[in-house]
Amino acid sequence: MSMEGTQSRRQEILQLCKLPVAIWAALMLLLALTVGSAYVPLGTLNIVINLAIACIKATLVALFFMKLNRSSSLLRLAAVAGFFWLILMFLLTGGDYLTR
Amino acid sequence: MTDITIDRFPDTKTGESYLDEGHSLASWLTTTDHKRIAILYALSITAFFFIGGAAIGLVRLELLEPNGLFLTDEEYNRLFTMHGIIMVWFFLVPSIPTTFGNFLLPMMIGAKDVAFPRLNLMSWYLFVIGAIFTIVMIVAGGVDTGWTFYTPLSTLYANGNVIAAAVGVFVTGFSSIATGINFIATTHMLRAPGMTWTRLPLFVWSIYAVSVVMILATPVLAMSLLLVVVERWFGVPIFNPNNGGDPLLFQHLFWFYSHPAVYIMILPAMGVISEVFACFARRKVFGYTAMIYSLMGIAVVGFMVWGHHMFVAGQSPYANLVFSFLSFVVAVPSAIKVFNWVATLYGGQIVFKAPMLYAMGFLGLFTVGGLTGLFLASVPIDIHVTDTYFVIAHFHFIMVGGSVSAFFAALHFWWPKITGRLYPDYWARFGAITMFLGFNATFLPQFVMGYEGMPRRYHVYPEQFQVYHVISTAGTVLLAVAYILPLLYLGWSLFYGNRSNRNPWHAAGLEWETTSPPPKDNFERPPVVTGGPYAYGEDSEPQAHTA
Amino acid sequence: MSDAHSLLHEPWPSLERQREGATFGLWLFLATEILFFSGLFLGYTLYRNIYPDAFKIAARETEVVFGTVNTAILMTSSLTMAVASRSATRGFRKMTLLCLALTITLGCAFLLCKGIEYHDDIDNRLVPGPDFKLQPPETQIFWAFYWVMTGIHAIHVTVGIGIVTTVTMLIARRRIPLATTAVEAMALYWHFVDIIWIFLLPLLYLMGRS
Numbered sequence: 001m002s003m004e005g006t007q008s009r010r011q012e013i014l015q016l017c018k019l020p021v022a023i024w025a026a027l028m029l030l031l032a033l034t035v036g037s038a039y040v041p042l043g044t045l046n047i048v049i050n051l052a053i054a055c056i057k058a059t060l061v062a063l064f065f066m067k068l069n070r071s072s073s074l075l076r077l078a079a080v081a082g083f084f085w086l087i088l089m090f091l092l093t094g095g096d097y098l099t100r
Numbered sequence: 101m102t103d104i105t106i107d108r109f110p111d112t113k114t115g116e117s118y119l120d121e122g123h124s125l126a127s128w129l130t131t132t133d134h135k136r137i138a139i140l141y142a143l144s145i146t147a148f149f150f151i152g153g154a155a156i157g158l159v160r161l162e163l164l165e166p167n168g169l170f171l172t173d174e175e176y177n178r179l180f181t182m183h184g185i186i187m188v189w190f191f192l193v194p195s196i197p198t199t200f201g202n203f204l205l206p207m208m209i210g211a212k213d214v215a216f217p218r219l220n221l222m223s224w225y226l227f228v229i230g231a232i233f234t235i236v237m238i239v240a241g242g243v244d245t246g247w248t249f250y251t252p253l254s255t256l257y258a259n260g261n262v263i264a265a266a267v268g269v270f271v272t273g274f275s276s277i278a279t280g281i282n283f284i285a286t287t288h289m290l291r292a293p294g295m296t297w298t299r300l301p302l303f304v305w306s307i308y309a310v311s312v313v314m315i316l317a318t319p320v321l322a323m324s325l326l327l328v329v330v331e332r333w334f335g336v337p338i339f340n341p342n343n344g345g346d347p348l349l350f351q352h353l354f355w356f357y358s359h360p361a362v363y364i365m366i367l368p369a370m371g372v373i374s375e376v377f378a379c380f381a382r383r384k385v386f387g388y389t390a391m392i393y394s395l396m397g398i399a400v401v402g403f404m405v406w407g408h409h410m411f412v413a414g415q416s417p418y419a420n421l422v423f424s425f426l427s428f429v430v431a432v433p434s435a436i437k438v439f440n441w442v443a444t445l446y447g448g449q450i451v452f453k454a455p456m457l458y459a460m461g462f463l464g465l466f467t468v469g470g471l472t473g474l475f476l477a478s479v480p481i482d483i484h485v486t487d488t489y490f491v492i493a494h495f496h497f498i499m500v501g502g503s504v505s506a507f508f509a510a511l512h513f514w515w516p517k518i519t520g521r522l523y524p525d526y527w528a529r530f531g532a533i534t535m536f537l538g539f540n541a542t543f544l545p546q547f548v549m550g551y552e553g554m555p556r557r558y559h560v561y562p563e564q565f566q567v568y569h570v571i572s573t574a575g576t577v578l579l580a581v582a583y584i585l586p587l588l589y590l591g592w593s594l595f596y597g598n599r600s601n602r603n604p605w606h607a608a609g610l611e612w613e614t615t616s617p618p619p620k621d622n623f624e625r626p627p628v629v630t631g632g633p634y635a636y637g638e639d640s641e642p643q644a645h646t647a
Numbered sequence: 648m649s650d651a652h653s654l655l656h657e658p659w660p661s662l663e664r665q666r667e668g669a670t671f672g673l674w675l676f677l678a679t680e681i682l683f684f685s686g687l688f689l690g691y692t693l694y695r696n697i698y699p700d701a702f703k704i705a706a707r708e709t710e711v712v713f714g715t716v717n718t719a720i721l722m723t724s725s726l727t728m729a730v731a732s733r734s735a736t737r738g739f740r741k742m743t744l745l746c747l748a749l750t751i752t753l754g755c756a757f758l759l760c761k762g763i764e765y766h767d768d769i770d771n772r773l774v775p776g777p778d779f780k781l782q783p784p785e786t787q788i789f790w791a792f793y794w795v796m797t798g799i800h801a802i803h804v805t806v807g808i809g810i811v812t813t814v815t816m817l818i819a820r821r822r823i824p825l826a827t828t829a830v831e832a833m834a835l836y837w838h839f840v841d842i843i844w845i846f847l848l849p850l851l852y853l854m855g856r857s
Contacts, residue, residue: 078677092423211658315676
């Protein structure tokens with residue numbers, strides 16, 4: 001561990017930071033975009049854009065921070081299962097409210 | 101051919117069993133052994149079962165007279181609420197998964213323990229703390245909302261400790277979730293070499309299916325109870341119609357959990373029945389693959405039918421239509437299972453030992469419960485019998501006739517494995533028959549009086565229903581005898597019963613290949629599996645070959 | 648540096664399998680969490696659909712500056728957490744500890760901001776009840792969801808800070824090895840809490856601004 005300061009180590013750390021920092025920059029950009037767009041009067045489109053950006057941000061975090069891009073299919077299945085059941089709940093309950 | 105390559109050890113004790121790992125109370129309360137945790141669960145749910153049973157005993161006594169016998173309206177409401185909350189959350193939901201699931205799942209797949217043993221113990225503590233807290237609160241302050249906590253009754257009008265009871269149930273929910281996560285991870289990660297997915301016993305599949313339901317449904321219950329607590333405590337309007345809130349939203353959230361919860365109760369029972377039928381008919385389970393698909397089918401489609409609890413609650417007629425259709429759809433995999441069980445028995449060498457009698461009871465009662473479920477799934481009939489004793493009878497046929505019968509079948513089937521002792525089969529068969537008769541005497545009259553219009557949750561009723569109520573209460577007495585009897589002879593067997601060998605039923609399955617009771621690590625050496633489950637029949641004299 | 652024997656626990660045959668199992672278990676837990684929050688998101692969506700105007704009136708009262716700053720803080724904490732988890736698997740002890748400390752600090756900063764914001768909200772009579780300042784009454788539903796959603800999220804952040812602090816201390820004192828699965832597991836949890844906030848931002852802060 002005393003070697004941590006050496007040149008090669010430093011380079012390896014820089015290397016490992018590259019992807020997270022890039023993702024972070026993208027997230028910040030999207031944040032600026034979403035907050036900015038909220039003040040442009042677009043009617044219903046406002047919430048659509050905002051939610052779309054939220055989905056993109058969530059996907060970035062899930063894929064690269066939570067490493068789903070490199071995970072086994074089992075982990076992806078567990079992640080998708082939650083969303084599948086969420087959609088089930090929205091569809092069937094929403095169906096009731098929209099047809100009352 | 102079997103297929104389990106373990107050396108057959110002579111039945112002399114080769115090592116200490118899990119029961120000898122420590123005799124102090126502390127050794128039990130700090131154990132991470134899945135088998136000991138299963139025993140802890142078994143003891144606690146048995147206690148809760150009898151508390152919940154005592155509550156309904158009083159209710160049944162009260163109903164002997166059309167004008168009530170000895171309870172006030174308030175006391176009556178509290179007693180049936182207590183019965184519902186305790187039986188649903190502190191007995192039926194944890195019953196088979198946490199006891200037999202905990203004990204058998206690792207053994208059936210050839211593992212040493214569940215994936216996260218400490219989480220397993222924590223889950224028991226959460227369960228017991230939540231359950232005892234709720235029961236104390238119900239007894240001390242009373243809850244009169246019914247087990248469903250419907251808004252706005254629970255948020256605006258009900259008296260008593262609604263908040264405390266909801267918090268207690270919320271806490272036990274975490275126990276369910278932790279158990280579910282543990283079982284799924286165990287099944288995926290810790291199967292013995294050669295134990296492929298299509299070689300798993302159906303009991304393992306059923307525990308897997310039920311765990312999926314547990315982890316995806318329970319959090320929604322947690323949220324709906326949390327919202328009730330928030331609204332009741334802080335007066336923050338969420339379901340309050342005075343502020344434009346919609347009480348039906350609560351019902352949607354509540355039944356998103358509570359209908360799948362019915363499958364939490366019945367799926368493991370189905371697993372048990374498959375094991376017992378195969379063993380006592382000496383046949384492979386008919387249609388093994390279809391059984392797996394139907395288990396998973398019930399688990400998934402069971403999530404899409406909750407609206408049938410809300411046909412008369414103000415749901416849109418179109419939603420009623422969809423939910424009605426889906427409720428019929430979920431009957432298909434259940435029917436597949438019933439047909440396959442019957443086909444398993446067909447041509448089998450049936451032996452009517454006690455576990456088999458309990459399982460046969462399950463088959464009949466579950467079929468009646470399932471078929472009356474179809475009545476209730478069709479909107480017109482449901483409108484006629486909503487909130488009557490017809491509904492009560494229907495779900496008791498599933499939950500008591502189905503799940504509880506299966507629980508007793510499992511108890512009698514695996515008792516020699518768990519305790520290492522044999523019980524008197526005569527008394528056990530007597531208990532099984534008493535239970536079947538008592539159950540029918542209690543609940544068949546309820547179908548009739550419900551159809552004729554006797555509403556649930558009333559203790560004052562027109563005289564025309566008295567005869568049914570009297571028969572029902574008489575049946576309850578019989579049922580109580582049948583529930584207390586096993587306590588006596590099983591308790592007796594713990595001290596005076598003959599020692600069991602590894603496999604008293606000549607059953608197939610990894611759990612029967614180890615000593616009774618099993619050693620701490622379940623197997624003397626790690627098992628290797630080379631064939632499918634249920635190797636019964638002519639050439640199936642369990643052959644073991646050396647690894 | 649880490650002793651494989653001290654890492655391997657009882658039922659697991661190998662360290663790699665155990666790591667896989669822990670991650671899988673945590674993902675299952677996150678599936679549970681999705682369903683836990685879904686009840687709130689569902690309620691919000693349905694009510695917003697029934698009372699769009701009241702929701703717009705109500706949403707204009709949230710403090711968008713705090714919401715935006717907090718989003719930035721939380722996303723940065725996710726960055727430090729991601730770097731910590733990657734450093735831990737490669738064995739960079741100092742870097743891991745530094746990043747974990749930063750994560751804790753950012754988490755606390757988030758809670759501090761949230762606290763100030765809550766204080767302002769209470770001052771502005773935005774707690775549903777008899778004193779509530781907005782009309783029509785349906786605006787109270789929006790604010791009920793605001794308090795419950797952000798409150799439960801804040802509880803999650805607090806729990807996360809507690810876990811990260813504990814694990815960081817244990818690693819710093821060399822009580823558990825750097826290669827422990829705990830770092831990866833808690834990173835997953837932290838990122839998930841972040842994702843929840845990503846959805847809260849448009850629903851609670853950005854609506855009705857244009």
